[in-house]
Amino acid sequence: MTLSAADALRPRRNWQAIVTVAILLVVGFLVILPMVFLIEESLNVGDPMAFPPQAYGLKNYIAIFDEDINVLWNTLIIAVMATIMAILIGFTLAWILTRTNVPGSGMLERLMELPYYMTPLVGALAWAIIAGPKSGFMNQLWKGIGGSGDIADIYTHFGIAWVMALFEGTVAFVMISASMKSMDPALEESARVMGASKLRTTLTVTLPLVMPGVLGATLFVFAEMLGSFAAALVIGIPGRIYVITTAIWDSTLSYPPDYGRASAMGLTLFVVMFGMLTFYRYMIVGGSFATITGKAFRPRPMNMGRLAWVLFAVCLLYVFLAVVLPVAALLLTSFQRFATVILSQAQFTWANYQTALSLGPVRTAMANSLMLGFGVATVGVLVMAVLVWIIYRSQLTGRGAVEYLVMFPGAVPRLVFGLALLWAWLNIPISIYGTLWLLALAYFTVMLPLGVRTLAGVVLQIDKSLEECARVCGAGWGYQMRTVTLPLLRPGILAAWLLIFMACVRELGVSVFLMGPNAKVIAPSIVSAFASSGTELTAAMALIQTFTVIVALVILFRVTRGMTKELA
Amino acid sequence: MSVTRIEVKDLVIRYGDTTAVNGVSFTVGRGEHVTLLGPSGCGKTTTLRAIAGLEQPVGGSISIDGQAMYDASQKRNIPTEQRGVSMVFQSYAVWPHMTVFDNVAYGLRVRKQNAADIKANVERALDLVQMRHLADRGASKLSGGQQQRVALARAIAFSPTVVLFDEPLSNLDAKLRAEMRVELRELQRRLDITSVYVTHDQEEALAISDRVIVMNVGVIEQIGTPEQIYNRPRSRFVADFVGSANIIKGKLSGDGLFATDGGVTLKATSAHKPHGKESEVAVRTAYVDLEPRPGDNHVPGKVRQRLFHGDFVQYVIDSALGALIVRRPPVNLLSEGADVTLSFSPDHCVLLEA
Numbered sequence: 001m002t003l004s005a006a007d008a009l010r011p012r013r014n015w016q017a018i019v020t021v022a023i024l025l026v027v028g029f030l031v032i033l034p035m036v037f038l039i040e041e042s043l044n045v046g047d048p049m050a051f052p053p054q055a056y057g058l059k060n061y062i063a064i065f066d067e068d069i070n071v072l073w074n075t076l077i078i079a080v081m082a083t084i085m086a087i088l089i090g091f092t093l094a095w096i097l098t099r100t101n102v103p104g105s106g107m108l109e110r111l112m113e114l115p116y117y118m119t120p121l122v123g124a125l126a127w128a129i130i131a132g133p134k135s136g137f138m139n140q141l142w143k144g145i146g147g148s149g150d151i152a153d154i155y156t157h158f159g160i161a162w163v164m165a166l167f168e169g170t171v172a173f174v175m176i177s178a179s180m181k182s183m184d185p186a187l188e189e190s191a192r193v194m195g196a197s198k199l200r201t202t203l204t205v206t207l208p209l210v211m212p213g214v215l216g217a218t219l220f221v222f223a224e225m226l227g228s229f230a231a232a233l234v235i236g237i238p239g240r241i242y243v244i245t246t247a248i249w250d251s252t253l254s255y256p257p258d259y260g261r262a263s264a265m266g267l268t269l270f271v272v273m274f275g276m277l278t279f280y281r282y283m284i285v286g287g288s289f290a291t292i293t294g295k296a297f298r299p300r301p302m303n304m305g306r307l308a309w310v311l312f313a314v315c316l317l318y319v320f321l322a323v324v325l326p327v328a329a330l331l332l333t334s335f336q337r338f339a340t341v342i343l344s345q346a347q348f349t350w351a352n353y354q355t356a357l358s359l360g361p362v363r364t365a366m367a368n369s370l371m372l373g374f375g376v377a378t379v380g381v382l383v384m385a386v387l388v389w390i391i392y393r394s395q396l397t398g399r400g401a402v403e404y405l406v407m408f409p410g411a412v413p414r415l416v417f418g419l420a421l422l423w424a425w426l427n428i429p430i431s432i433y434g435t436l437w438l439l440a441l442a443y444f445t446v447m448l449p450l451g452v453r454t455l456a457g458v459v460l461q462i463d464k465s466l467e468e469c470a471r472v473c474g475a476g477w478g479y480q481m482r483t484v485t486l487p488l489l490r491p492g493i494l495a496a497w498l499l500i501f502m503a504c505v506r507e508l509g510v511s512v513f514l515m516g517p518n519a520k521v522i523a524p525s526i527v528s529a530f531a532s533s534g535t536e537l538t539a540a541m542a543l544i545q546t547f548t549v550i551v552a553l554v555i556l557f558r559v560t561r562g563m564t565k566e567l568a
Numbered sequence: 569m570s571v572t573r574i575e576v577k578d579l580v581i582r583y584g585d586t587t588a589v590n591g592v593s594f595t596v597g598r599g600e601h602v603t604l605l606g607p608s609g610c611g612k613t614t615t616l617r618a619i620a621g622l623e624q625p626v627g628g629s630i631s632i633d634g635q636a637m638y639d640a641s642q643k644r645n646i647p648t649e650q651r652g653v654s655m656v657f658q659s660y661a662v663w664p665h666m667t668v669f670d671n672v673a674y675g676l677r678v679r680k681q682n683a684a685d686i687k688a689n690v691e692r693a694l695d696l697v698q699m700r701h702l703a704d705r706g707a708s709k710l711s712g713g714q715q716q717r718v719a720l721a722r723a724i725a726f727s728p729t730v731v732l733f734d735e736p737l738s739n740l741d742a743k744l745r746a747e748m749r750v751e752l753r754e755l756q757r758r759l760d761i762t763s764v765y766v767t768h769d770q771e772e773a774l775a776i777s778d779r780v781i782v783m784n785v786g787v788i789e790q791i792g793t794p795e796q797i798y799n800r801p802r803s804r805f806v807a808d809f810v811g812s813a814n815i816i817k818g819k820l821s822g823d824g825l826f827a828t829d830g831g832v833t834l835k836a837t838s839a840h841k842p843h844g845k846e847s848e849v850a851v852r853t854a855y856v857d858l859e860p861r862p863g864d865n866h867v868p869g870k871v872r873q874r875l876f877h878g879d880f881v882q883y884v885i886d887s888a889l890g891a892l893i894v895r896r897p898p899v900n901l902l903s904e905g906a907d908v909t910l911s912f913s914p915d916h917c918v919l920l921e922a
Contacts, residue, residue: 463659463661465657465658465659466661466663468620468622468648468655468657468661469655469657469661469663469722470674471621471647471648471649472620472622472648472649472653472654472655472732473649473654473674473675473678473722473726474649474650474652474675474678474679474726475649475674475678476647476649479678483674484663487665488663488664488665
């Protein structure tokens, strides 16, 4: 950037070095220190609550393969099933929406984003209501028409995988459709010109070209599934099916809490996921994607004739299963005294919403979440904007290290990072454990990658010469920031604010560990309500949370649309 | 040339291990319009940006009006905003969040002019580029050509003495580019500004400059008026890059005589003092006649191929000099296979530096 270019020869350099070192120290403290604590604890074979450990050893790691082998087995089976389903869903939808003339593809593409915003937690609750054994809506209907026994049981390996695939599978759709969109249609057209039929072209040109993208998505989704927590928590625990994430959580609940075991499992999960994601990145960079450039093409859609309406129905079916049905089930449940799908027996009431909004703990939890969302988003965005500027526009030495540190929390499964923060702040002699302050700090830390990536997207979109031109016109750094850089960044800052706000209100993985009795937040409260108070109240709470997120989302779309228009 | 406005001396700029500019020196006189011409990666834009203070050199000096803007030996580097130069960017850099008026007024507001002066100056600048009627339009709603004009108006609105142009026309389509070229030349004449212009388009460089500096791989190949560059290229690079030329190999065989490898002796001229090792002459394709003219070099040949381009006809002629490309006006067309005599003046047979 011009500032440092102009000033590099002056004594200012010392000042810049101090700033960089200070930032590295603070971010390093927030990001790296918890992981160091976690590693140390995982090697603790003495009293698990002692800090520092009295004895070191590998016992905790060995125990995973010894005593928890069925947990690993469950994790693997569920992750494989969920990945297969997610990739099937993602591939089908991506193909329909990018390569066929399905009617209303623009609208459908927008709808595909909805499951992501539903959150896996809400989705899992809804599917527990829909397909739970005995009282689940599907089974109620089945008995209503004279069937016996249960036709659906969500509390199974398949059930967990099903929910994961539905709600976390949108990633697969996004990734696969990106690789389908980035293929030059001329590659297919030339096959047609050479005399190949549609089918032959698909088999010999399209599929081989898309395959690396699909494989990459498979790897990525599988890694995500291994670290997935919400569905396993809501559905797995009542069904007594533990996967690694719920096993980690569970071992911190035992008395005394077995933090050593939890840390060892957490680190193992981290290493496996990190390895897979590194391999994935290596694949992307490696030659296998050479034919697929970053350039976006508009592939010529295939004319499917009447079949197009069938494909349209397939897309709608997905939206129905992932959004409409769950929301309907939650709504129906939340307005009844005892949830039933047989409407003649239903007793409708507002009571659940009244309880949710008046019951002390729930109300404070919601208020706390909103407050944290506002606070973390506001302060966070300002700090992140400075970080982004340092990383991508300044010429400070060490800015690469800053970028690495800031992005690091994204590489750690959220739950594992929560565990690391828990252990670290139990032992750091600053007594904010169990307060909203720690939650705020933790949220800020785990939101760093999201916020920085969003803001960086906007910063990098802004042509550097827009800033340089201000300097050439005679503006100093401050004036240039005020008149050019910040106004151009404003839509991006707003978007980042809303994304962070939404993510804070939905946060679960870190919150379950750091929430104290006097600092409750909404997502873990929904989980515990589901475990203790029954589905009706839980449904109301889940819908209130979802509604809050939807409001934020609507604003977000408004803002981003304005932004793309302005920068076009 | 009159007073020196910009002086660049032994400028060196590095990016990491690569040297982008390697010891470049030139001066620009007051009111002069100098163009840095060269292929991409030759260091021309980097040099320009260093004059503006947007790149940090590692050696040499840059001064404007006798004042050192950058001087490696004195560890001096004036920040961009204090250099008082103006610049038109390749991407135009028109701020999308402002109106046309606000864009053009920016430099005036920075200089704290009062509202009345700002209005008058902005309108004067917009008039010069015929954009006054769009003053209130949002800058994101302009076409490429209109953005170009706004960028130009903004660059001249605060009456700078030096304006730097970084490939300002390269994003326009061919026809608009040709029009803007004429307008730019007009504007340069009308306003008393000194300009340094960067382009990779040799036609553009020749058309709008008082002097052209041809650069290649970070060093200057030749400095001269457009006519000098075209008529007396110093090196093979200049002969190839500017205009089109036939390169004929051989060796010096006496004072002003060049013996080609094909056994023909040509009368040649030179932009430099020959030192005997030269092995090439350049003959511009436009300067070869196909009928013998007195006093010229004459070589018999045969038309191998004729390509009709509209504005000119291009012949490929087989002769003892090899296959020569000749461009003639599109009249009296010769048919393929016809016997001709290649004829070009010794003045246009230029010995290239080895």
